[in-house]
Amino acid sequence: MPTAKPYSLRSRLIWRVTLFMFVALSVLSVALVLLFDSYIERRFDRTLTNQLHSLLAAAHFDQNGELILKGAPSTARFQETLSGWYWQVIHQQQVKYQSPSLYADAPAPLLDEINLPKLSFIALEGPTGLPLRAAVQRVHFHAQDQHVFVVATGPVADIQRDVIQFATRLIGAFALLGLILGLLLRWQLKQLLQPVRTLQQGIKAIRDGSQESLALTLPSELTDVQTELNHLLQNNKEILERARLQASNLAHALKNPISVLKNHAANLPPADARVILEQADKLTQSTHSHLARARLAGSFEKLSARTNVADTLSELVFSLELLYKPKGLKMGFACHPDLVFFGDPHDLDEVLGNLMDNACKWAQHKVCVSAEQIARGIEIHIEDDGPGIPAQERQNVFNPGKRLDETTQGTGLGLNIVQDIVLLYGGQVTLHDSTIANSGLKITLQLPGKLVTTD
Template sequence: MNSLKARLVLAGVMILAAFLGLTGLALDQAFQASAREGVRAKLQAQVYGLLGALELDAGGRVQMPDQYPDQRLQQPGSGSYAQVIAAGPGQSAAPVWSSRSLLGRELGYHHVPLDSGQIHFERTALGRDGLFELRFGVVWEYAPARSRELVLRVLESDAAYRGQLWQFRRSLVLWLGVAGAILLLMQVLVLQWGLRPLRRIPADLQRIHAGEAEALGGHYPHELRPLTENLNEFIRAERTRGQRYRDAMADLAHSLKTPLAVIRGAVGQSREAELNQVIGEQTARMQEIVDYQLQRAALAGRGGLRKRVNLYTTLQRIRDSLSKVYADKQLEFELRVDPAQELAIEAGDLMELLGNLLDNACKWAVARVRVSAGIDAAELRLSVEDDGPGIDAADRDRILQRGVRADEATPGHGIGLAMVRDIVQAYGGRLEIDASAELGGARLVLVLPRTA
């Protein structure tokens, strides 16, 4: 069953059916107990009426008046019956008196010893008819020092009881059915209302897909806000990656126009040696541009699940490589980084970030390059300093633009710091440029969130 609503409705129906069934059973048992108690009270009142009318003569024989307390006892087959049973020692526990209503009927009797004043109540049968029976034990003193043990037995047809029970059960089933239907309808309505925010999400996503909305809007319940916020974040990330990819492709096409134009001009005007030199230079430049733009476009594919990379180990590898590249400078590298510090970042991205920053520092440094890292509750700050001439405040924003260099005489194409900026922004961070207070040169600071 793939429908969440159907599952909830089915679970509700099962719970409701169990609840109503148990409720009906409990009410039925309670009604039966109450009805039986009513029959018992009625039969007990008849026993007391018989006691008031009963007399024993001098010989201990039972005498009853012609008119009984309950007129039904005089009508044969009325459903109300009475007997007086001799139950003393030496007695056969046989009836010594029976009401006229028992005319032509035989009542079996199973003797149950009863003390004086003791009551026994049960349900029995007379042929096919069900009966309620109440017995009352009594010791009747009819002469000085002479008494007789008797059992007064009254019976009542259970037809009225069964009729009441059937009527009650019919009403009970009807009203429980009505209550169940109402509760089920209310449950469906509550589910419709409760699941309405979930139904809004596909509709809002369709509007976003159609370009009618920028993100999931409106007020969603607290339970759905993590979902909608993550969806909005995913939508924003996808838009950013898509835009970055489109920009990279557009920049690639635009950047290749100039080298291609130079090649075309050289083919038509230059000699063969000069042509080879121009083609070599321009194809090298085109390769750099292509590599940069493809790397920049690849930023669109970076996901949120990354392995942790050791920062100190990566810095050591880059330091060893740059020491060979700038061996003529005899630079002193100072790494103020915790050897156990790790970052949740793509290893290639970390190499690109640190490689560009350290290469830039080595390019301008006189003798010293320092790398230090600090971390707090919210972010990591990684700074790269050198003792070179530094970067003028007026140039700090400009050199982050692609193709711009602080010194045009220095080799390069001005894409290293732009690449650093793009990568660090993809991770939700930023690149800061200021002056090194201790070394006197430039200080470039990578600020990354703790999740990186």
């Protein structure tokens, strides 16, 4: 028997798919953000390069050897003061021209001239401490044999801002995607696992006793399970019936000879007769109790169990009225027609039959039985107007072989078996004073069951 709590297919699947989706979407977002980052950087660099190129195109030396910037390009972003978008044209360590965004009386070079023949990108810190990315190039004017150093910068924060914005939106979109996928998964799982639930309900119906076997429409993977279950149920039922029949046959086989022996002993000398009668009685008692228990052991294993209490009571009242006809007892029962005992009909027959039989033996005029639903199961009361049992002797009643009344016929095993059955079902049997007469006994049974109202 597995002791660990069984896992749920559904929740296991949901957890695994969720984890998988989370990992996949995370990796994807990181990749996309990196891709986007490099794209934004390239675009940023192109802006800087364009600015650099147009500055170079505008720069030339006049006849006096002065550096002139004719028609200096000036896009909006290079106008905004200290925006980080700057440019400078530097000649001989001096800033000859710069963007309007670099507001200063004595312009200082953003960086020292570096001997870079090619266009390069470097990181540097701006005048306000803003981290900048710069495109720099040192150009050689052959005619004048002069070097001009050109710088164009932009704020790194712009790149970061775009990337963060993109990443935020991406994560939002992926979260939404994940949620939608999750909901679809749940819905799909519900659809897919429906047959399993159908099977569960089928088994519950059998356990309740409202069905004998499974006849469900199931997918091919589960039809074998259904067939096998039905086979097991049928097999179980047959084994049980065979066991009952064998118990019954054994009872027949044993009790007939005992009966003959006992009756024969009556003709023997009293001393011999006593030994035989005593032994025969012992044999009867053990046969009776062992067979009753054998039957009981079989019945509790039965999967489906649901017994109508009123039907059982009406059959027993009919029988006991016949058996006690000479006594002229008044018997009555009050029970809702839909009250159900969760257990085997044979067991309920034995419990109620023995208790009611006992009540009839004791009763002077009447026996009343009532059954009702209580919070935990059902309760059945059996009352008579006989002499009753003193409170201090009540706990002895269920001892094996103890008779309620030594003068009334019976072995006294009946009540002991009643208690065995009731305890096996997790119920209770208690004795009280009768409420229908001044004297008398009331036996109260608590058993699993409930009121099942059917339309």
